[in-house]
Amino acid sequence: MKTDLTQKICELIRITSTDLPAVVEERLREAQHQEPAGSAARVAMDTILTNVEMTRKNSTPICQDTGTPIFFIHYPTRVDTNELTRQIRQATELATRMSYLRPNAVHSLTGRNSGNNLGDDYFPSIHLKQVEGDTLTIDLILKGGGCENVGAQYSLPDDPLNAGRDLEGVRRVVLDAVNRAQGEGCSPGFLGVAVGGDRGTSYAASKEVFLRDPDDHNPDPELDHLEERITTEANQLGIGPMGFGGKTTVLGTKITSTYRLPASFFVTVSYMCWAYRRRRMTFAGDRVNYE
Amino acid sequence: MSIELHTPIADEDIRKLNVGDTVLLTGVAVTGRDAAHKWLADNFIHPVKEVSAEDRANFSDLKKYLERGLIYHCGPVVSGLDTKQYKFVAAGPTTSIREEPYQADVMKLFNLKGVIGKGGMGQKTLAGCHDAPAVYFHAIGGAAALIAQTVKRVVAVYKYEFGVPEAMWVIEIEKLPAVVTMDAHGVSLHDQVRTESERKLQELIS
Numbered sequence: 001m002k003t004d005l006t007q008k009i010c011e012l013i014r015i016t017s018t019d020l021p022a023v024v025e026e027r028l029r030e031a032q033h034q035e036p037a038g039s040a041a042r043v044a045m046d047t048i049l050t051n052v053e054m055t056r057k058n059s060t061p062i063c064q065d066t067g068t069p070i071f072f073i074h075y076p077t078r079v080d081t082n083e084l085t086r087q088i089r090q091a092t093e094l095a096t097r098m099s100y101l102r103p104n105a106v107h108s109l110t111g112r113n114s115g116n117n118l119g120d121d122y123f124p125s126i127h128l129k130q131v132e133g134d135t136l137t138i139d140l141i142l143k144g145g146g147c148e149n150v151g152a153q154y155s156l157p158d159d160p161l162n163a164g165r166d167l168e169g170v171r172r173v174v175l176d177a178v179n180r181a182q183g184e185g186c187s188p189g190f191l192g193v194a195v196g197g198d199r200g201t202s203y204a205a206s207k208e209v210f211l212r213d214p215d216d217h218n219p220d221p222e223l224d225h226l227e228e229r230i231t232t233e234a235n236q237l238g239i240g241p242m243g244f245g246g247k248t249t250v251l252g253t254k255i256t257s258t259y260r261l262p263a264s265f266f267v268t269v270s271y272m273c274w275a276y277r278r279r280r281m282t283f284a285g286d287r288v289n290y291e
Numbered sequence: 292m293s294i295e296l297h298t299p300i301a302d303e304d305i306r307k308l309n310v311g312d313t314v315l316l317t318g319v320a321v322t323g324r325d326a327a328h329k330w331l332a333d334n335f336i337h338p339v340k341e342v343s344a345e346d347r348a349n350f351s352d353l354k355k356y357l358e359r360g361l362i363y364h365c366g367p368v369v370s371g372l373d374t375k376q377y378k379f380v381a382a383g384p385t386t387s388i389r390e391e392p393y394q395a396d397v398m399k400l401f402n403l404k405g406v407i408g409k410g411g412m413g414q415k416t417l418a419g420c421h422d423a424p425a426v427y428f429h430a431i432g433g434a435a436a437l438i439a440q441t442v443k444r445v446v447a448v449y450k451y452e453f454g455v456p457e458a459m460w461v462i463e464i465e466k467l468p469a470v471v472t473m474d475a476h477g478v479s480l481h482d483q484v485r486t487e488s489e490r491k492l493q494e495l496i497s
Contacts, residue, residue: 043470044470047468054436060368060435063433063434064435064456099368102368102456103454103455106454113454146432149386171496175495175496183409183411183481237491240484242409244472
């Protein structure tokens with residue numbers, strides 16, 4: 001790959017950090033109208049939506065916690081991934097200097113903040129996958145610490161929740177995770193659920209599912225039904241925006257499954273805050289597109 | 292209608308507040324999160340070693356800003372780092388529960404009247420709010436630009452060596468919007484919501 005994409009990737013970071021996708025904003029507006037005027041929940045939704053408009057206009061971060069930059073890359077054969085990784089890291093550093101990202105990479109043992117969002121091979125987080133064809137696709141998710149901290153992994157069967165190794169068991173533990181999170185993940189949020197895998201791949205899959213369009217349907221009718229049901233039931237918990245109490249706690253649920261060992265049955269729940277910052281950049285021929 | 296409060300805040304104004312009240316906060320606040328609370332605890336609450344002269348000076352400065360004032364659980368995005376012409380670009384609240392081990396002591400240490408954060412805090416802090424008296428102001432998580440606009444000026448920064456998110460930024464705020472979710476009468480909106488959601492959860496999985 002001869003083209004230097006550093007500036008283009010920096011622009012991807014800027015858009016992701018400052019301009020919430022329309023489909024997410026629509027969900028937030030629906031939630032806003034659910035809450036009665038004058039309630040704390042309504043104040044929260046009004047504030048959230050004003051903030052969304054403000055950051056789009058001013059090109060400043062939606063949330064000060066610009067999170068872990070998680071890049072999912074699908075690259076054609078011609079791409080030199082070492083070079084692309086270098087460019088992504090440069091773009092991350094540049095976006096930090098331009099205040100689109102907060103310096104967020106902290107050495108776990110010394111507590112030192114690197115100051116430029118560059119840590120080891122895991123920060124920023126870069127997932128590479130080779131694909132057929134000519135198009136390079138870079139998906140970026142910015143996932144903050146508040147919602148990351150309320151993520152949960154269950155090993156089924158889970159006796160206290162009476163959750164067995166089936167979809168009913170999945171439903172039970174996911175609702176438990178929502179209840180445990182209360183408002184701490186900045187509700188109303190989105191749930192990414194992975195069934196199966198080992199502990200590591202299960203967490204990765206539960207995040208990759210956030211690449212799905214919030215409006216799409218699961219091709220598996222049973223999982224599609226479960227996604228809808230969990231969203232509905234999570235909202236019956238009454239936790240509401242910011243945990244103030246209210247009608248909307250979860251705006252959408254996506255479930256994926258992955259092969260597991262006979263002995264293991266993990267259900268992993270990743271929680272995405274209302275500031276569901278996700279953008280895609282494609283590069284084909286000499287054209288760069290953002291969506 | 293939101294209730295307007297100005298620092299320094301009087302005890303009688305704090306006692307008038309109840310959970311669910313929406314407020315607009317004006318005056319001086321100091322940001323402090325994980326590193327700041329641990330530093331305060333290790334040096335001034337349960338000293339683990341002799342406090343350096345520099346930290347004693349930092350502490351006596353911070354006391355002036357925090358008397359009857361507000362601590363804000365926030366790790367901002369700040370521009371002007373090179374020139375020291377600091378400006379808050381994004382400044383929403385961070386999750387408060389991580390400061391639960393320290394908060395009641397820190398409230399007492401500075402005679403704080405309010406803690407601003409998100410997600411609420413536990414029983415120790417709730418008791419601390421009762422004793423102070425003080426309240427917990429829940430800001431809107433993620434509303435970082437809107438809150439940054441209420442930050443009119445950066446007055447000073449302490450413990451910059453903690454890094455930008457963890458440093459203690461002294462800021463002037465004007466009409467920062469928040470909701471009282473833990474009051475000085477021992478009531479926590481978080482406890483109420485959790486009790487109800489747990490009841491409902493049992494119903495859904497029984």
